[in-house]
Amino acid sequence: MAHKISLTTNTDITALSDVLSWFEQLNQQQVIKQEVWWQCQTLLIEGFTNIVEHAHKGLLPETPINIEAYRFDKSIQIRIFAQGEPFNLERQLQEVTEFEENNQERGRGLKIMSIMADKLSYEQIAENSHCLVINKYY
Secondary structure, three states: OOEEEEEEEEOOHHHHHHHHHHHHHHHOOOOOOHHHHHHHHHHHHHHHHHHHHHHOOOOOOOOEEEEEEEEOOOEEEEEEEEEOOOOOHHHHHHHOOOHHHOOOOOOOHHHHHHHHOOEEEEEEEEOOEEEEEEEEEO
16 A cells, blocks of 8 residues: 655745655655665655756746655655646657766756656646656665
8 A cells, every 4th residue: 555645835946845854754664775765855856856947947936836755565656746848758868968978067867867766757647737757666
């Protein structure tokens, strides 16, 4: 049986500390190895940051971001719901330079996510509504 938590926050990068505090609920009993938990936190940070800075770029700060997280027996799933224009995750990952070759301060988040996540997708769920889905096994 899955343990599910949900959060709605504004399109505001300063909400990231609140998002991380909320996420801690999934590991209160520390059933997930520390290294895997850090990776899950990093995936949440990168995913939330990308939604705020890219998917919601140009939208009002009051635009809600809904986040769901599930802890299953062997995995964590994070779902971040976004509004705005469609985005082709697979194509973007192909266009991003290899992590070792990217010396820029920005633009490495998707590559980090694709390396850390066991499954990563960006799915259209309605017109101008999408969901970033991140799965991590432990």
